[in-house]
Amino acid sequence: MATLELGTTSAAAEPGTPPGTGTTVRGWVRPGPTAAQRRADVLLGLGMAVAAVIGTELARGASSTHVDLGIGGVEAYVLSAAVSLPLCFRRRFPIPVLLAVAALFVVTGERATFAFASNLTTQASLFMAIYAAVAWSRDRRLMKAAVAVVFIGMFGWLAINFVRALRNNEIEGPNHALLSPYVSSVILTVALNILYFFGAYFWGRTAWGTARQRHELEQQATELAVQQEANSRRAVIDERLRISRELHDVVAHHISSIGVQAGGARRVMDSDPDAAKNALSVIENSSRTAVNEMRQLLGMLRAADPDVDLETPAAKAPQAGADRLPALIADVNGEGLSVGFHQIGQPVQLPETVSVSVYRIAQEALTNVRRHSTARSAHITLRYLGDSVELEVIDDGRPKHAPVGSRLGHVGIRERVGLLGGETEIGPRATAAGGFRVRVRIPLDPQNRPLQGGDQG
Numbered sequence: 001m002a003t004l005e006l007g008t009t010s011a012a013a014e015p016g017t018p019p020g021t022g023t024t025v026r027g028w029v030r031p032g033p034t035a036a037q038r039r040a041d042v043l044l045g046l047g048m049a050v051a052a053v054i055g056t057e058l059a060r061g062a063s064s065t066h067v068d069l070g071i072g073g074v075e076a077y078v079l080s081a082a083v084s085l086p087l088c089f090r091r092r093f094p095i096p097v098l099l100a101v102a103a104l105f106v107v108t109g110e111r112a113t114f115a116f117a118s119n120l121t122t123q124a125s126l127f128m129a130i131y132a133a134v135a136w137s138r139d140r141r142l143m144k145a146a147v148a149v150v151f152i153g154m155f156g157w158l159a160i161n162f163v164r165a166l167r168n169n170e171i172e173g174p175n176h177a178l179l180s181p182y183v184s185s186v187i188l189t190v191a192l193n194i195l196y197f198f199g200a201y202f203w204g205r206t207a208w209g210t211a212r213q214r215h216e217l218e219q220q221a222t223e224l225a226v227q228q229e230a231n232s233r234r235a236v237i238d239e240r241l242r243i244s245r246e247l248h249d250v251v252a253h254h255i256s257s258i259g260v261q262a263g264g265a266r267r268v269m270d271s272d273p274d275a276a277k278n279a280l281s282v283i284e285n286s287s288r289t290a291v292n293e294m295r296q297l298l299g300m301l302r303a304a305d306p307d308v309d310l311e312t313p314a315a316k317a318p319q320a321g322a323d324r325l326p327a328l329i330a331d332v333n334g335e336g337l338s339v340g341f342h343q344i345g346q347p348v349q350l351p352e353t354v355s356v357s358v359y360r361i362a363q364e365a366l367t368n369v370r371r372h373s374t375a376r377s378a379h380i381t382l383r384y385l386g387d388s389v390e391l392e393v394i395d396d397g398r399p400k401h402a403p404v405g406s407r408l409g410h411v412g413i414r415e416r417v418g419l420l421g422g423e424t425e426i427g428p429r430a431t432a433a434g435g436f437r438v439r440v441r442i443p444l445d446p447q448n449r450p451l452q453g454g455d456q457g
Contacts (some may be wrong), residue, residue, distance in 0.1 A: 134204025
């Protein structure tokens with residue numbers, strides 16, 4: 001006979017709840033089967049029905065006594081196939097399928113005993129029906145009730161068969177073992193049935209728990225992806241706002257210079273026309289530079305998220321710039337990292353936005369080296385290339401195995417350089433010693449920089 005399970009589960013925890021998977025999804029309902037799974041179930045049910053008919057015929061041929069095929073000589077075949085056919089809907093209607101298979105299972109055992117006892121397909125059908133009910137039922141309470149009914153019914157039927165066997169003295173044997181043949185047979189049969197039913201139940205429970213865990217992991221992955229996207233977006237916005245404040249300082253400097261030169265030109269316009277012309281020339285250049293810088297400022301502010309509040313800047317440190325790289329390196333050198341500095345080319349006066357960006361990029365790169373790398377030394381190279389300036393920061397370390405950063409610093413560097421019309425190269429160095437490289441090249445001519453936010457002046 002088959003095997004059964006009176007599996008009791010704690011009311012405090014849903015069967016199949018995976019341990020240690022983070023937040024649990026309460027009230028989770030397993031999605032129904034896909035179209036492909038439904039098609040596979042139909043093929044499975046039909047295939048097992050055919051196999052059941054073949055198994056019944058083989059059991060008939062292997063029987064040492066005459067067998068009764070039932071009504072019309074086909075009842076045994078029909079019942080054998082009928083036990084398996086409901087499996088065509090095992091994942092779509094798991095509880096009705098379980099109840100139908102269990103009922104047909106008992107009827108087959110009563111009406112076609114030879115086919116029932118020797119047909120493995122019949123035994124497998126009930127096992128699969130129990131598994132599918134536990135693994136795919138959407139209503140867990142109804143599932144538990146249905147499984148309990150089936151298990152109680154099966155063990156009750158098993159007990160009835162034991163009583164029949166005892167009454168008819170059907171279980172006998174010539175061997176004198178520790179226990180009588182009847183008691184030995186009862187113990188073995190009950191043990192096999194417990195393994196059968198509990199095995200089906202817990203296999204289905206594990207499958208349901210695995211599906212629930214997969215859902216939780218997918219949900220967590222989605223939340224992490226959304227959070228990472230939000231963090232990346234926030235990093236870009238923060239970098240743009242930071243650059244905007246720095247540009248504000250640069251433009252304010254130019255405007256102040258224009259005011260001073262205009263006042264001087266007014267005073268000497270009559271007495272020294274040449275000096276006035278020079279002052280007006282300075283005003284013209286400064287105003288053009290200020291306009292270009294202001295266009296970038298407006299472009300970045302237009303691209304920034306309008307929902308982000310612009311907080312009042314904190315008290316400002318000394319103005320950052322390429323000329324302060326030695327001071328930056330001196331600060332870092334005392335923190336367990338040896339940093340070298342090398343300058344190539346004839347130094348030129350950098351536009352203030354470029355100078356500030358060079359300093360900020362070097363600062364961010366060194367911060368990443370200290371936090372996320374095993375490097376003991378790093379080197380900064382500043383190259384003046386005539387029409388552009390290039391900054392390169394390299395180190396000799398490898399990424400730490402401890403939790404690493406989100407690489408939002410790299411996002412900020414790329415954003416800053418992109419807004420200035422430059423190029424960025426960030427990644428591992430192609431050397432046997434390993435290490436990491438951050439290299440940026442920024443054009444010096446503001447006319448070569450793209451306007452941001454679609455600003456056409």
